[in-house]
Amino acid sequence: MPPRRDGKYKLPVPLPEGKVLDDMEGKQWTLGKMIGSGGFGLIYLAFPTNKLDKDARHVIKVEYQENGPLFSELKFYQRAAKKDCIKKWIELKRLDYLGIPMFYGSGLTEFNGRSYRFMVMERLGVDLQKISDQNGTFRKTTVLQLGIRMLDVLEYIHENEYVHGDIKAANLLLGYKNPDRVYLADYGLSYRYCPNGNHKQYQENPRKGHNGTIEFTSLDAHKGVALSRRSDVEILGYCLLRWLCGKLPWEWNLADPLAVQTAKTNLLDELPGSVLKWAPSGTSCREIAQYLECVHCLAYNEKPNYQKLKKILNPDGIPLGSLDFSTKGQSINMYTPANQKADSRKAATKQVSQMQNKLIEKVHHERSAQTFATWRKVHEEDTLIGSVNNEAAQERTKRRQKYCDSSELLNKVNSFPQNSSNMQLPNLFYEHYQEFTSPNRVDKSRSLPRYAYNFTNNTVDADITSSTGLWLTISQFTLSEETKADVYYYGSIILFLLILVCLALYLL
Numbered sequence: 001m002p003p004r005r006d007g008k009y010k011l012p013v014p015l016p017e018g019k020v021l022d023d024m025e026g027k028q029w030t031l032g033k034m035i036g037s038g039g040f041g042l043i044y045l046a047f048p049t050n051k052l053d054k055d056a057r058h059v060i061k062v063e064y065q066e067n068g069p070l071f072s073e074l075k076f077y078q079r080a081a082k083k084d085c086i087k088k089w090i091e092l093k094r095l096d097y098l099g100i101p102m103f104y105g106s107g108l109t110e111f112n113g114r115s116y117r118f119m120v121m122e123r124l125g126v127d128l129q130k131i132s133d134q135n136g137t138f139r140k141t142t143v144l145q146l147g148i149r150m151l152d153v154l155e156y157i158h159e160n161e162y163v164h165g166d167i168k169a170a171n172l173l174l175g176y177k178n179p180d181r182v183y184l185a186d187y188g189l190s191y192r193y194c195p196n197g198n199h200k201q202y203q204e205n206p207r208k209g210h211n212g213t214i215e216f217t218s219l220d221a222h223k224g225v226a227l228s229r230r231s232d233v234e235i236l237g238y239c240l241l242r243w244l245c246g247k248l249p250w251e252w253n254l255a256d257p258l259a260v261q262t263a264k265t266n267l268l269d270e271l272p273g274s275v276l277k278w279a280p281s282g283t284s285c286r287e288i289a290q291y292l293e294c295v296h297c298l299a300y301n302e303k304p305n306y307q308k309l310k311k312i313l314n315p316d317g318i319p320l321g322s323l324d325f326s327t328k329g330q331s332i333n334m335y336t337p338a339n340q341k342a343d344s345r346k347a348a349t350k351q352v353s354q355m356q357n358k359l360i361e362k363v364h365h366e367r368s369a370q371t372f373a374t375w376r377k378v379h380e381e382d383t384l385i386g387s388v389n390n391e392a393a394q395e396r397t398k399r400r401q402k403y404c405d406s407s408e409l410l411n412k413v414n415s416f417p418q419n420s421s422n423m424q425l426p427n428l429f430y431e432h433y434q435e436f437t438s439p440n441r442v443d444k445s446r447s448l449p450r451y452a453y454n455f456t457n458n459t460v461d462a463d464i465t466s467s468t469g470l471w472l473t474i475s476q477f478t479l480s481e482e483t484k485a486d487v488y489y490y491g492s493i494i495l496f497l498l499i500l501v502c503l504a505l506y507l508l
Contacts, residue, residue: 012064014042015111020049021060021118023105029120032056038186040069046120057176058104059123065108065115069188074119076187077103080160089156096320099153099183101173124173124183128243131325132169137246140283142324144313146172146182147240147291149320151313153184154232155306161197163227165189167235168213169243180322191227199301200226210257215248219268220300222261230298233309237292238264244288245280268296287313 019031032045041063045056063070081100090098102122109116128146132138138146150167157164166189175181189212193200205224212221216238218231242248250263267274272289279285290312298304311317 010064010067011037011040012042012062012116013112013114015044015062015109015116017044019109019111021107021109023107023118023120025105027105029058029060029105031060035059038069038188040067040188045123057123058120060118060120062116062118065117067117070117070119072190073187074106074117076157076162076190077119079192080157080162085160086156093152093155095152097181098156099149099181100156101183101185123176124185125176125179126174128169128172128174128182132243135325137280138243139324139326140244143240143244144287145320145323146243147236147313148310149182150184150236151233151306151310154229154236154304157190158229158232158303161192161194162187162190163193163229163232165191165221165227165231165235166212167232167239168216169239174323182323193226193228200228202226202300210261214254214257214260215242215251219261219264222257222264225300228300229304230295230300230302233295233298233304234292237288237295240288240291241275241278241285244283244285245278249274249278268292271296287315 014034015031017031017033021029021031023029028049030047030049032047034042034044036043038061041061044060044062046058046060047053047056048058061070061073081103083102086098086100086102089095101124104120104122106117106119109118150172154164164184164187166186167184171184171186173183173185175183202225208224210222211217211224212235216235218227218234220231220234221227238248249267250260253259253263271293272286275285275289275292291309294309294312295304314320
């Protein structure tokens with residue numbers, strides 16, 4: 001089993017900044033400032049002595065030679081994560097990248113009579129634990145993408161006879177130069193589960209039980225069983241649940257490992273309901289429940305079906321894009337390129353203009369002065385709001401262009417079977433509903449959107465129907481002959497104001 005984090009290893013005395021280290025291949029590295037420390041070692045910025053850039057691209061991990069974790073991590077990189085091997089794997093699997101930090105060298109050095117081991121690594125950025133502490137939970141699309149990226153990493157290291165054993169947010173780091181990528185770091189607890197093709201045998205050992213990070217460690221680790229591939233994918237499942245829901249069912253009693261083990265056993269034995277009911281209001285854990293069901297069926301020495309697990313997390317096969325850790329609202333599809341978003345905004349503006357022109361033309365042929373007064377009041381209000389807050393007006397304009405699809409959506413809803421529940425609707429429908437039922441239509445600090453709706457007996461909530469009816473009422477006004485002159489006058493004013501608003505939005 002990997003070394004336990006029980007405090008028997010000591011942090012080394014810091015090395016002086018500027019010290020030159022010689023690695024095993026003869027390359028020299030100059031220590032920069034210390035930027036962090038782990039459970040057993042220190043981390044420094046590092047510079048090749050022949051290229052002292054201001055912006056360090058490397059880091060050096062340092063610990064006492066007699067410590068174990070850095071030695072385990074070094075052996076992992078030397079055996080399983082060589083640069084050429086990773087490159088071939090990326091080509092074989094047709095990946096855009098593989099989230100394993102690059103290894104550059106290692107060696108030994110002396111300071112104050114003590115021997116130090118060091119390892120030169122690729123410099124990475126912020127870890128996900130810091131992002132989680134700042135922002136709370138992650139978007140569902142981000143959580144599922146993180147799962148897919150980690151499955152790519154796990155498949156590679158498993159094929160090279162290793163398991164990671166300590167997957168958690170603190171060990172997932174964004175790239176330093178490419179923060180849209182995520183890397184699984186810290187292989188100090190990595191374990192060679194299948195040396196020379198011979199899988200370890202299942203054997204429980206209570207004296208080695210509950211090893212690893214208690215929140216996420218696998219049931220096998222709780223029982224003192226040597227880690228296997230199913231341990232890694234199980235740990236990842238707990239991480240996905242934590243990132244999406246913000247907590248785990250056993251976090252209330254982490255000081256009692258047996259209670260945590262029992263809670264994890266109950267969660268897996270009662271799938272999928274145990275996970276589905278744990279989801280916070282406004283989201284769904286359906287994919288994670290399916291993922292854990294698949295993992296729970298694995299035998300100890302069975303190879304996981306990585307493609308099937310990735311398919312569960314991404315059933316629509318959406319191409320993976322940049323990670324999004326923002327907290328303002330949610331989006332079903334986070335992979336839309338920037339130029340595509342710009343084109344959709346222009347299309348939305350064009351469709352809104354066409355729809356408003358049709359409404360004005362209808363004014364000239366209808367006959368209800370009273371209804372026209374209502375219509376005029378609504379448009380004057382919208383114009384005022386747009387002049388006060390152009391950004392809110394732009395968002396509202398995008399909502400209204402979707403109105404043309406609302407009738408079709410309502411027809412589909414009414415055609416649903418009577419016993420249907422928790423049906424998924426497009427985000428378009430919910431946004432349209434939220435726009436016209438919000439008590440403050442220009443307030444952008446709204447709660448996160450909900451994607452699940454309950455429909456019973458082919459009916460729709462009255463609020464949704466009434467919100468759509470608002471547009472239907474506006475579109476049915478008539479006009480008397482006596483007020484045609486006023487119509488032309490006010491119509492000209494409205495067109496002029498709309499042109500001003502469009503120009504303002506375009507310039508912004």
